[in-house]
Amino acid sequence: MAALKKIAAIPGDGIGQEVIPQALKVVQATGAAIEFTQFDWGADRFLADSTTVPTDGFTMLARDFEAILVGAFGDPRIASNIHAKEILLGMRTKMDLFANVRPVRLMDESLCPLKSVKPEDLDFTVIRENTEGVYGDSGGVFKLGTPDEVAIQEDINTRKGVERIIRYAFEYCSNSKKMNGSPRRRVLMCDKSNAMTHAGGLWQRTFKDVARDFPKIETQHMYVDALCMQMVRDPRNFDVIVTNNMFGDIITDLAAGLQGGLGVAASGNLRPRHTSMFEPVHGSAPPIAGKNVANPLGAILTAAMMLAHLGLDQPARKIESAVLAAVREKKTTADIGGTLGTEQAGEWIASKVSTSKDLDY
Numbered sequence: 222m223a224a225l226k227k228i229a230a231i232p233g234d235g236i237g238q239e240v241i242p243q244a245l246k247v248v249q250a251t252g253a254a255i256e257f258t259q260f261d262w263g264a265d266r267f268l269a270d271s272t273t274v275p276t277d278g279f280t281m282l283a284r285d286f287e288a289i290l291v292g293a294f295g296d297p298r299i300a301s302n303i304h305a306k307e308i309l310l311g312m313r314t315k316m317d318l319f320a321n322v323r324p325v326r327l328m329d330e331s332l333c334p335l336k337s338v339k340p341e342d343l344d345f346t347v348i349r350e351n352t353e354g355v356y357g358d359s360g361g362v363f364k365l366g367t368p369d370e371v372a373i374q375e376d377i378n379t380r381k382g383v384e385r386i387i388r389y390a391f392e393y394c395s396n397s398k399k400m401n402g403s404p405r406r407r408v409l410m411c412d413k414s415n416a417m418t419h420a421g422g423l424w425q426r427t428f429k430d431v432a433r434d435f436p437k438i439e440t441q442h443m444y445v446d447a448l449c450m451q452m453v454r455d456p457r458n459f460d461v462i463v464t465n466n467m468f469g470d471i472i473t474d475l476a477a478g479l480q481g482g483l484g485v486a487a488s489g490n491l492r493p494r495h496t497s498m499f500e501p502v503h504g505s506a507p508p509i510a511g512k513n514v515a516n517p518l519g520a521i522l523t524a525a526m527m528l529a530h531l532g533l534d535q536p537a538r539k540i541e542s543a544v545l546a547a548v549r550e551k552k553t554t555a556d557i558g559g560t561l562g563t564e565q566a567g568e569w570i571a572s573k574v575s576t577s578k579d580l581d582y
């Protein structure tokens with residue numbers, strides 16, 4: 222019997238509260254030795270008692286749990302979005318979850334808005350730097366609200382931060398396989414070093430330095446604008462992409478569009494050998510929250526990614542094949558062509574998982 226793995230579940234706001242229960246149900250259906258503890262961090266808690274993150278909250282998560290499964294944060298009642306910032310960005314930076322890993326896989330040809338792109342054509346991973354760049358809230362505003370207002374948003378890039386994310390991308394490329402079992406071969410670094418010369422120069426030099434330690438891996442470089450065009454013209458040749466926080470944020474939404482939309486995209490916020498956090502790529506989607514229409518597949522695939530990260534490969538694969546079956550049989554929500562509600566789609570997958578044979582763990 223495998224040792225029980227302890228997971229913190231934080232559904233958060235909006236559709237996070239609908240999709241995370243489906244993910245928990247599906248994980249439980251695998252029979253994996255997982256114990257979930259739920260936390261109420263999010264907008265309701267903040268509005269009730271002004272708490273964003275309870276005292277020592279991040280320390281507790283790192284100490285008591287092997288992973289964290291998160292829904293989404295963002296609520297129209299909190300215009301400043303302060304709770305989302307403190308919980309989500311806080312978790313990423315204070316727990317030093319420096320590698321944002323977003324697999325981009327096409328489960329079925331019907332989900333891709335591009336012509337003639339098949340599942341085997343779209344199978345790459347974006348590795349986004351998660352703790353630096355322009356999201357560190359460094360900068361300020363001068364002469365606020367006047368015609369002379371000046372706003373400065375600083376872009377922080379450290380050698381340590383750049384090197385560790387690039388090295389992570391090369392290690393990921395060395396150790397992971399495509400869905401068809403073939404090895405990954407190439408790391409592409411995406412930047413805008415022609416215009417942003419200082420930060421870009423650091424990324425360029427570091428990429429070349431780290432690449433020397435991985436002689437078997439091919440390297441490639443693209444400016445972010447050219448990469449966006451290539452991704453919609455022909456996404457077939459991407460393999461592993463490494464980039465900074467902001468470019469990663471943008472290109473992963475573009476990539477999510479290619480794989481069927483935000484409802485199916487999964488991600489992990491990782492710090493090797495430490496408690497890591499997993500979340501669907503989508504936000505809290507206030508207009509559709511509470512209507513039982515949100516697609517739970519992104520959250521369910523995120524849970525599978527978390528299990529694989531914890532070494533539970535068999536339950537992870539079981540969930541992925543059940544999700545694939547749901548997509549092929551159109552047992553899904555309306556955003557990707559089905560007729561089921563959030564709960565019913567989760568139920569279908571949980572039942573597929575619990576009745577599939579073959580695995581022993």
Ligand SMILES: NC(=O)c1ccc[n+]([C@@H]2O[C@H](COP(=O)([O-])OP(=O)(O)OC[C@H]3O[C@@H](n4cnc5c(N)ncnc54)[C@H](O)[C@@H]3O)[C@@H](O)[C@H]2O)c1
Nearest residue numbers: 293294295296483484502503504505506507509515516556
């Ligand atoms: N990681 C996060 O917690 C996160 C990420 C992005 C946005 N947000 C927050 O979420 C709120 C809404 O932001 P937004 O509208 O820019 O992004 P969003 O991802 O919530 O929604 C974008 C669009 O995608 C649709 N969508 C998203 N997830 C879906 C799902 N599972 N099923 C079906 N359709 C889905 C929405 O209906 C909407 O049309 C804001 O407060 C924002 O700050 C949070």
